[in-house]
Amino acid sequence: MFACGGDPSSDVDPPTETPDAGLPEVAPPLPPAATCKTDGDCAAKGGKCVAVGGGQKACVATKSCTGGDGAGSTCGGVAGNETASGTSDCCQTIAVPGGTFNRFNDPQYPAKVSPFLLDAYEVTAGRFRAYVEATNGNLRGAAPKAGAGAHPKVANSGWRTEWNAVLPTSRAEVDGMLGPEKCVEGSNIDDFGTLTWWTSGLESKIKQANGNNPAVLAANTKSALDSKGVNCVPWHVLMAFCIWDGGRLPTDAEWSFAAQGGAEQRVFAWGSVDAKDLVHIDGRNDLSQVPVLKAGSPFIAASLYDPSLGANKFPANYVHTWGGPFRTPRDNAAHVPPVGRRAKGNGKWGHADLAGGMYEWTMDEGPIPPGPCTDCAKVDYPALDGFDPNASTSTIPDFPHVLYAGGSRSVRGGAWDNSLGISNSQSEVEIETYTSYPVKRTYRSLGGRCARDL
Numbered sequence: 001m002f003a004c005g006g007d008p009s010s011d012v013d014p015p016t017e018t019p020d021a022g023l024p025e026v027a028p029p030l031p032p033a034a035t036c037k038t039d040g041d042c043a044a045k046g047g048k049c050v051a052v053g054g055g056q057k058a059c060v061a062t063k064s065c066t067g068g069d070g071a072g073s074t075c076g077g078v079a080g081n082e083t084a085s086g087t088s089d090c091c092q093t094i095a096v097p098g099g100t101f102n103r104f105n106d107p108q109y110p111a112k113v114s115p116f117l118l119d120a121y122e123v124t125a126g127r128f129r130a131y132v133e134a135t136n137g138n139l140r141g142a143a144p145k146a147g148a149g150a151h152p153k154v155a156n157s158g159w160r161t162e163w164n165a166v167l168p169t170s171r172a173e174v175d176g177m178l179g180p181e182k183c184v185e186g187s188n189i190d191d192f193g194t195l196t197w198w199t200s201g202l203e204s205k206i207k208q209a210n211g212n213n214p215a216v217l218a219a220n221t222k223s224a225l226d227s228k229g230v231n232c233v234p235w236h237v238l239m240a241f242c243i244w245d246g247g248r249l250p251t252d253a254e255w256s257f258a259a260q261g262g263a264e265q266r267v268f269a270w271g272s273v274d275a276k277d278l279v280h281i282d283g284r285n286d287l288s289q290v291p292v293l294k295a296g297s298p299f300i301a302a303s304l305y306d307p308s309l310g311a312n313k314f315p316a317n318y319v320h321t322w323g324g325p326f327r328t329p330r331d332n333a334a335h336v337p338p339v340g341r342r343a344k345g346n347g348k349w350g351h352a353d354l355a356g357g358m359y360e361w362t363m364d365e366g367p368i369p370p371g372p373c374t375d376c377a378k379v380d381y382p383a384l385d386g387f388d389p390n391a392s393t394s395t396i397p398d399f400p401h402v403l404y405a406g407g408s409r410s411v412r413g414g415a416w417d418n419s420l421g422i423s424n425s426q427s428e429v430e431i432e433t434y435t436s437y438p439v440k441r442t443y444r445s446l447g448g449r450c451a452r453d454l
Contacts, residue, residue: 125226195231233442304318408436
């Protein structure tokens with residue numbers, strides 16, 4: 001049973017490029033009106049002058065980076081010391097040049113995307129906290145306007161007023177939504193559950209369970225959790241956040257283009273892995289390949305196969321690459337890193353955690369069909385209570401049937417708690433699973449990031 005998504009790299013030979021850990025060497029030229037040198041140049045737009053890669057800066061209006069952990073200049077990694085807090089703007093966004101490529105590294109899925117901006121980091125709990133603070137928890141009262149957050153080239157892709165009904169109206173509802181009360185999968189912290197949304201109740205419970213373990217306590221303070229990717233966030237709520245923050249959700253094709261390095265068709269976001277260091281999970285050839293522990297650990301936060309433990313059996317002989325190799329039932333987010341700490345894992349243009357970290361919601365209603373795609377996204381979303389037979393009932397058999405209402409979405413990128421979904425070269429079964437994830441199945445390993453229009 002897949003907890004979420006598939007492991008991603010079929011039998012495509014890995015490319016020969018070397019890992020690219022820095023910002024992009026080139027970026028698409030920006031419209032003159034968008035370029036800037038200082039924040040003062042952006043005052044009329046109500047935004048900040050943000051580095052977008054390639055030595056360029058652009059005016060980008062964000063609201064969520066108000067300062068503090070996960071919402072200021074504390075993101076990213078430090079060369080040679082991945083445990084140190086970074087100094088990068090947590091709202092940094094990076095230009096992606098656009099072009100043509102094959103999604104999943106499969107010629108059955110040819111695609112073309114126009115230039116766009118994609119946030120360098122996943123949405124942190126700290127940035128989401130700024131959203132909650134600004135609205136006093138009444139996200140419904142600050143609901144997006146109809147049509148907001150649309151992709152400029154995809155009709156009917158914006159906000160729908162019927163979705164207002166799923167937005168919380170109080171801080172208590174937000175806490176419930178992102179906590180054990182409403183997070184559907186993997187939120188019971190007495191049984192390996194993981195929550196990155198800090199509450200006083202969560203802190204108290206973690207202290208009671210881990211009072212003699214300073215490392216676990218340090219990984220679960222409010223400061224530490226705010227620096228990690230927000231998880232358990234529903235698709236509709238993440239979309240509302242991105243709109244509030246001046247952006248939108250990326251399409252599956254846009255996200256894939258960034259992760260694959262466009263026409264480079266990278267099998268892994270950071271580059272290549274020697275064939276001898278790749279395995280199929282449990283030896284299953286219907287799943288794509290993933291790097292073994294040594295080969296993948298510098299690049300991603302995930303759970304990878306450790307050959308020293310014996311046979312290739314998931315999850316028994318797979319260990320975590322962050323926070324120590326093994327979990328305990330109540331260590332909560334000890335194995336979830338702050339965003340951007342694995343700088344060697346950055347994609348071609350400098351985006352962090354495109355593999356590992358959190359799975360990421362995209363704009364597309366699933367499943368993703370074969371065939372050409374030009375600035376496309378599937379947006380024929382079912383009604384909130386509409387049953388969707390295409391949601392992943394076959395691969396997630398333990399999920400309550402009633403919660404398949406509302407359709408499905410494409411999720412990408414792999415996650416901190418397993419090795420499924422890491423590669424860009426996904427198998428047929430993985431494509432079916434990852435691109436038709438039930439929209440109501442919130443999960444301890446699922447968050448996302450925002451895109452923005454040039």
